[in-house]
Amino acid sequence: MHTDRVSVFARNGATVDTQRETGHGEKLMALTKAAMAEMLFNDLGLNKREAKEFVEQFFEEVRLALESGNDVKLSGFGNFVLRNKSARPGRNPKTGEDIPISARRVVTFRPGQKLKARVEAYAGSQQQ
Amino acid sequence: MTTENSLTKSDLIESLARSQQHLALKDVELAVKSLLESMSHELASGERIEIRGFGSFSLHFRPPRMGRNPKSGDAVALRGKFVPHFKPGKELRDRVNGDHTDD
Numbered sequence: 001m002h003t004d005r006v007s008v009f010a011r012n013g014a015t016v017d018t019q020r021e022t023g024h025g026e027k028l029m030a031l032t033k034a035a036m037a038e039m040l041f042n043d044l045g046l047n048k049r050e051a052k053e054f055v056e057q058f059f060e061e062v063r064l065a066l067e068s069g070n071d072v073k074l075s076g077f078g079n080f081v082l083r084n085k086s087a088r089p090g091r092n093p094k095t096g097e098d099i100p101i102s103a104r105r106v107v108t109f110r111p112g113q114k115l116k117a118r119v120e121a122y123a124g125s126q127q128q
Numbered sequence: 129m130t131t132e133n134s135l136t137k138s139d140l141i142e143s144l145a146r147s148q149q150h151l152a153l154k155d156v157e158l159a160v161k162s163l164l165e166s167m168s169h170e171l172a173s174g175e176r177i178e179i180r181g182f183g184s185f186s187l188h189f190r191p192p193r194m195g196r197n198p199k200s201g202d203a204v205a206l207r208g209k210f211v212p213h214f215k216p217g218k219e220l221r222d223r224v225n226g227d228h229t230d231d
Contacts, residue, residue: 030176030184031166039166040159046151054148054159059182061143065135067223072135077164078212082224104225109185109214118172119187120209 033059066107078111137164171212181219188213 029035033055040051062080065072072080083106090101111119137160145156167185170177177185187210195206216224 030178031170032178033180036163036166039162043162044155044159046155046159050148050150054144054151055163057144057147058140058160058163059179061140061147062135063182063220063223065139066220070133070135072140074137074140074164076137077168078214080214107216107220107224109212111212115168115171115212118168119212122172122174122187122210 074112076112076114078109078115081108081110082106083108174210179217181217183214183216183220185212185214187211 033052037048037051037055040046040054041048044051046054062072066080066082069082071082074080085104085106087103088101090099091097092099141153141157141160144160145151145153148156151159167177171185171187174187176187190209190211192208193206195204196202197204
């Protein structure tokens with residue numbers, strides 16, 4: 001079965017269509033905002049508009065905190081941590097041209113113990 | 129309200145309760161916990177999370193390696209494992225960086 005679909009909306013290498021196939025033929029569907037809103041609608045009884053708005057605002061609150069210089073600590077899941085990177089020499093990999101990379105602030109994610117343990121349990125169930 | 133330069137889950141619940149006035153605090157709390165649980169569950173099932181404008185979560189494989197027991201110094205075989213990985217999306221990267229445009 002060939003369901004290796006690439007959306008016509010995909011731009012700049014970003015695949016909008018999240019359905020894809022692994023080498024082993026099973027289909028995977030990534031969790032998206034739409035699926036999360038659907039869950040709030042089904043499980044918690046928010047109406048569709050409320051559910052969509054809630055999911056959007058949930059991520060917006062995290063972005064706002066990070067944007068204003070605050071780390072975000074979600075116990076049981078993980079921490080979003082801001083890091084300041086100093087300027088460093090860089091290079092355009094295509095042309096080989098030297099281009100300095102300016103100092104910047106970046107966000108990193110440090111998964112919590114509980115999430116790491118759950119994900120490792122998945123690894124344990126896969127034979128490598 | 130944030131405490132010591134960080135936003136916690138309970139801060140997040142309070143902010144959302146303020147912006148979603150039609151929802152009771154305990155419903156907001158339940159919704160936040162459900163969202164985080166669905167995200168953890170997805171990763172624990174080996175699947176990805178893709179939130180446009182925020183970023184994507186996926187698993188990275190760490191191959192098996194020889195480690196050492198720090199007390200005895202004995203070599204120990206460590207099995208390969210998956211670890212969660214987050215890649216911030218463009219909007220989040222830009223906003224965190226104060227929208228400095230370069231290249």
